[in-house]
Structures are given as structure tokens and as C-alpha cells.
Amino acid sequence: xxxxxxxxxxxxxxxxxxxxxxxxxxxxxxxxxxxxxxxxxxxxxxxxxxxxxxxxxxxxxxxxxxxxxxxxxxxxxxxxxxxxxxxxxxxxxxxxxxxxxxxxxxxxxxxxxxxxxxxxxxxxxxxxxxxxxxxxxxxxxxxxxxxxxxxxxxxxxxxxxxxxxxxxxxxxxxxxxxxxxxxxxxxxxxxxxxxxxxxxxxxxxxxxxxxxxxxxxxxxxxxxxxxxxxxxxxxxxxxxxxxxxxxxxxxxxxxxxxxxxxxxxxxxxxxxxxxxxxxxxxxxxxxxxxxxxxxxxxxxxxxxxxxxxxxxxxxxxxxxxxxxxxxxxxxxxxxxxxxxxxxxxxxxxxxxxxxxxxxxxxxxxxxxxxxxxxxxxxxxxxxxxxxxxxxxxxxxxxxxxxxxxxxxxxxxxxxxxxxxxxxxxxxxxxxxxxxxxxxxxxxxxxxxxxxxxxxxxxxxxxxxxxxxxxxxxxxxxxxxxxxxxxxxxxxxxxxxxxxxxxxxxxxxxxxxxxxxxxxxxxxxxxxxxxxxxxxxxxxxxxxxxxxxxxxxxxxxxxxxxxxxxxxxxxxxxxxxxxxxxx
Numbered sequence: 001x002x003x004x005x006x007x008x009x010x011x012x013x014x015x016x017x018x019x020x021x022x023x024x025x026x027x028x029x030x031x032x033x034x035x036x037x038x039x040x041x042x043x044x045x046x047x048x049x050x051x052x053x054x055x056x057x058x059x060x061x062x063x064x065x066x067x068x069x070x071x072x073x074x075x076x077x078x079x080x081x082x083x084x085x086x087x088x089x090x091x092x093x094x095x096x097x098x099x100x101x102x103x104x105x106x107x108x109x110x111x112x113x114x115x116x117x118x119x120x121x122x123x124x125x126x127x128x129x130x131x132x133x134x135x136x137x138x139x140x141x142x143x144x145x146x147x148x149x150x151x152x153x154x155x156x157x158x159x160x161x162x163x164x165x166x167x168x169x170x171x172x173x174x175x176x177x178x179x180x181x182x183x184x185x186x187x188x189x190x191x192x193x194x195x196x197x198x199x200x201x202x203x204x205x206x207x208x209x210x211x212x213x214x215x216x217x218x219x220x221x222x223x224x225x226x227x228x229x230x231x232x233x234x235x236x237x238x239x240x241x242x243x244x245x246x247x248x249x250x251x252x253x254x255x256x257x258x259x260x261x262x263x264x265x266x267x268x269x270x271x272x273x274x275x276x277x278x279x280x281x282x283x284x285x286x287x288x289x290x291x292x293x294x295x296x297x298x299x300x301x302x303x304x305x306x307x308x309x310x311x312x313x314x315x316x317x318x319x320x321x322x323x324x325x326x327x328x329x330x331x332x333x334x335x336x337x338x339x340x341x342x343x344x345x346x347x348x349x350x351x352x353x354x355x356x357x358x359x360x361x362x363x364x365x366x367x368x369x370x371x372x373x374x375x376x377x378x379x380x381x382x383x384x385x386x387x388x389x390x391x392x393x394x395x396x397x398x399x400x401x402x403x404x405x406x407x408x409x410x411x412x413x414x415x416x417x418x419x420x421x422x423x424x425x426x427x428x429x430x431x432x433x434x435x436x437x438x439x440x441x442x443x444x445x446x447x448x449x450x451x452x453x454x455x456x457x458x459x460x461x462x463x464x465x466x467x468x469x470x471x472x473x474x475x476x477x478x479x480x481x482x483x484x485x486x487x488x489x490x491x492x493x494x495x496x497x498x499x500x501x502x503x504x505x506x507x508x509x510x511x512x513x514x515x516x517x518x519x520x521x522x523x524x525x526x527x528x529x530x531x532x533x534x535x536x537x538x539x540x541x542x543x544x545x546x547x548x549x550x551x552x553x554x555x556x557x558x559x560x561x562x563x564x565x566x567x568x569x570x571x572x573x574x575x576x577x578x579x580x581x582x
Contacts, residue, residue: 001097001105004506012041015065021047021058037073037083044080055080088492091502095490099562106509108150115151116333117143119345123160124247125169125206128254128399130389134378137438137575138446139345140260141521144573149516154337159267165206167226170239171218172209182235195242202246254400259434259575271328275320278331279313287364288313299359311356326357330366341372348377348447376519379449386451407433410458420581428579432466435576439465442574443525463529471532473582475564481545482557491555497538501559504534508566521574528570535563
């Protein structure tokens with residue numbers, strides 16, 4: 001359905017045209033002075049220059065052409081502004097249409113299109129740490145937003161499973177257990193089904209091996225192991241299978257705790273088979289050129305205001321790098337899925353990398369000219385003091401520990417305040433803790449750094465996830481006491497607080513479109529905070545369940561019911577849900 005702003009703009013443009021002026025001057029905007037009006041048109045000021053007459057004269061002529069039934073206020077004020085307040089009838093009819101429409105009438109901008117969202121970037125054999133939080137939850141929210149807006153979506157974790165860390169693990173394992181059959185080049189039997197290491201052992205093996213990279217002998221051994229693995233050495237492939245078999249279940253478990261779910265668990269290893277043919281093709285067509293022994297793809301453009309270096313395709317030692325793998329991954333995705341858009345969510349420090357890769361992909365024809373490529377670069381999460389988040393001993397905090405810390409803190413508040421019965425403590429705690437963690441992150445603009453503040457994020461008041469949940473739970477309680485409400489129509493606003501809530505509800509569609517356009521879940525957070533504030537103001541200023549007029553009461557119930565459903569849809573997109581009690 002049409003957005004309110006588009007509807008009243010069309011009416012304003014028709015009024016300008018009927019008054020003898022160009023319709024383009026009839027653009028209506030949200031008022032930045034809500035104490036004066038809800039919407040405003042400043043077109044008469046611009047029209048005055050073209051038509052060489054007083055702007056207030058034009059404004060008055062236009063106002064005379066508008067249908068007064070649409071507005072509680074429609075006036076021309078000096079020097080030529082047109083101020084508008086919508087009528088209760090107009091709002092009630094619009095909200096009733098929203099209530100009946102699928103997904104509240106939001107236009108499905110992405111219908112018929114496919115978007116691949118590349119987010120997470122976990123490395124196998126390494127535990128997830130706090131640096132993995134932002135790409136996981138921002139990416140999940142964006143994937144859900146794209147799906148809500150009509151896109152078919154594929155979330156791909158793009159695992160780091162094929163690089164030097166594999167060779168480091170193999171080299172370290174060889175030093176510890178050289179007699180394992182995986183290291184015998186003449187072994188022809190079946191390798192053991194059971195892994196030679198547990199998850200905890202694997203998580204100790206990698207950092208130990210990583211510290212040895214400064215040893216040239218060990219480093220050479222690790223590089224050789226990496227090369228031989230990638231060339232298909234049978235024993236090393238078997239070790240790789242064990243690494244994946246031990247690592248992936250734990251990654252699934254932790255992402256499940258975050259309610260983050262990938263449709264595809266592909267990695268660098270899946271892109272590797274596409275590299276040789278891709279590189280050869282780029283060389284043959286002159287897309288890749290030699291430079292100081294390396295093969296590069298020049299991507300600078302005449303319009304660049306700063307230097308954009310060539311993308312390195314193959315290093316002078318003959319090895320591929322991340323850019324090579326990312327290009328090959330695009331080859332695979334175009335071949336398998338032919339997406340209309342690929343959206344990447346990673347640290348913003350990779351901005352240049354993706355700029356180079358995207359340009360190379362379009363220049364080479366790996367993706368079609370119309371295929372959209374976007375990088376959402378996120379900032380970092382710091383500690384409460386604004387410094388990099390570290391454990392007490394100076395290490396990097398594990399993501400699971402961060403989740404546990406938030407859960408423990410929230411559990412203490414749930415128990416202390418006796419929010420629910422003992423049997424419901426854990427389920428309720430999990431939902432509130434996840435809301436606190438995700439909303440605390442997503443309410444920030446993705447590109448900005450922010451400070452993690454456990455106490456503030458978990459507060460039940462203010463701009464927090466628990467406050468949003470509390471609002472939803474409050475509405476649920478009122479609706480449960482009322483009874484069946486889903487069929488009740490929206491009515492005229494009975495007081496100013498009802499009208500303010502209705503106006504807030506109408507912003508749902510525009511907010512979703514704006515969040516999609518900017519790839520910014522924080523816009524959804526800002527919206528539901530505003531909507532929750534309008535709900536709570538309405539609740540405090542209006543007798544809802546004690547209203548004696550049953551028709552009036554039914555209108556109140558229908559309005560807060562619609563607000564609840566919109567709030568629930570928004571938090572689903574953001575990646576969390578509300579408990580029944582709180």
C-alpha cells in the first residue's frame with residue numbers, strides 16, 4: 001500500500017497544479033516542528049521565485065484546493081509554509097488498511113530478486129570471540145530485513161577453512177604425534193573415523209602453532225602442509241575432515257545461542273576449485289597483468305579522488321590471497337545461484353579490499369553489470385571504558401563467555417525481581433539477555449564503534465532491548481485480559497495520545513524501506529523505541545480496560561494490538577523475541 005507521505009504529496013501536487021503552478025512544488029515532508037504540525041510543504045517558497053509572486057499568496061491558493069476532510073489542520077503561514085495535521089478519519093482508515101494487509105501493507109521492493117548475504121566469517125579450529133558478534137547479528141538482521149522486503153535470501157557464513165591455519169595445525173600435530181597414519185605417505189588403508197584430537201585440544205593446538213610462525217623451520221613446514229593439503233594430499237585431507245567435524249558442531253551451537261542461522265555453510269575450500277580456471281581466464285583476456293612478478297587487476301578509475309591500488313590476484317610466489325578467494329566465491333555464487341545482489345558484512349577496515357574486489361568482479365564480467373555488490377563495514381565493540389574489550393589477563397574474550405556474562409546478569413535481575421515463576425526463569429532470562437545483547441549492538445549505526453555496557457544494555461528502562469520487550473509484554477497482558485481482539489477494526493483516535501500512537505504506527509513501512517536502503521538495522525531500533533514510547537504514553541494517559549464505553553474500549557484494544565504486532569515483527573527482523581511474562 002502507498003505510504004502516507006506519498007498519498008498526501010500526491011494530493012498536494014494536485015492542489016498546486018489546480019492552482020496553476022507546477023506539481024513538482026508539492027512535495028510534503030515530515031514536520032521538524034511537531035508542536036506546530038505533523039507535515040509541512042515548503043514548495044510555495046520555491047514556486048514564488050519562478051512565478052514572481054508572494055509565497056504566502058501561492059500557499060493560500062493551494063490550501064483552498066485541498067480537501068479539508070483529510071486534515072484537522074491545513075493552513076498557510078508566513079512567509080509561505082503549508083502546515084498539515086491529518087484528520088482522525090484519514091488516520092483510522094489508513095491504519096485499518098494496514099491492519100488487514102499482508103505484512104501491514106509494506107511494498108515488497110525485492111520481489112523476484114535474490115540476495116546473498118555473506119556474514120559471520122568464522123574460522124574453523126578457532127573459538128568465536130567478541131569480534132564475531134557484530135558481523136553475525138548485523139548480518140542476520142539484514143538478511144531477515146531483505147527477506148521481509150520480498151527478496152529471496154541466502155545467508156552464507158563463508159568459513160575460513162582453507163588457509164595457513166590448517167597447515168599450522170597439521171604441522172603442530174605432526175610434531176606431537178608423528179606416528180599417526182595421516183603423515184605416512186605410503187599408507188593406503190582407511191584412516192581412523194575418530195578424530196585424533198578433541199575440540200578443547202584443537203583449540204589449544206592452533207594458538208600453540210601460531211606462536212611458532214616466527215620459527216623459519218616450523219613456518220616452512222606449515223606452509224608446505226598448507227600447499228600439500230590444497231593439492232589434495234590424502235592424509236592431510238583426512239586431518240582437515242577431522243578439523244571440520246570437530247569445529248562445526250560447536251560453531252552451530254554458539255550461533256544457535258545468538259539465534260543466527262545460515263542457509264549455507266560454505267567456505268574458502270568450496271571456492272578453491274574455481275580459482276585455477278578463473279585466474280587463467282583473467283590472464284588470457286588481459287584483465288590480469290603482471291606487476292613486479294605478481295599478477296594484478298588494475299581497478300583505478302578516472303573519477304577516483306584518491307588512489308585505489310590494483311587488486312593482487314596472484315602473489316609473486318604463485319600463491320592466491322583473500323581477494324582471489326573472494327573473486328572465486330563470486331564465480332561459484334553466480335554459477336549456482338545467479339543472485340541480483342551480494343551483501344558482505346565485515347569489519348570496516350576491509351573497505352578498500354572489497355572496493356578492489358567489487359571493481360575487479362564487474363570489470364572482468366565475473367558478475368553481471370546489473371549485479372549489485374555492497375559492503376557493510378562495521379565498527380568495533382569496545383569495553384565500557386572505551387578501550388579494546390579484553391579479559392582480565394589481557395586476552396580476547398570468547399563470544400560464548402560474553403553471552404554467558406549477559407545471561408548471568410539478567411538471570412540475577414529476573415530472580416531478584418521475581419519476574420516469573422522458577423520454572424520459567426531460564427527461558428525468560430534467555431530471551432531478555434539476547435534482546436539486551438542484540439539491541440545494545442544494533443541500536444548503533446553499523447559503521448560506528450560503541451562501548452559495551454552490560455548494566456545499561458540490560459536495563460528495563462531507557463533505549464534498551466528489555467524496555468522494548470517490556471512494552472510488548474505489557475500489551476500482551478492487556479490483550480489477554482480483554483479476550484478475542486484480532487477482528488476489531490481501528491477507530492477514530494479518542495484522544496491526542498491515541499493519535500500520536502497512530503502516527504507512530506504509520507511510520508513502519510517508511511522505516512523498513514529506509515533501513516533497507518541504508519542497510520542500517522539501527523533505524524529499526526530507533527523506530528521501535530519511538531513506537532514503544534508512544535504505546536506507553538497512551539497506556540499511562542488512557543483508561544483502557546476500565547473504559548466503560550465498550551466501543552471505545554474496542555478501539556483502544558485494536559490500536560495497541562496493531563502496535564504489538566508491528567513491534568513483534570520488528571524484533572523478529574532484529575533477531576530476538578519477547579517472553580510471555582516480564
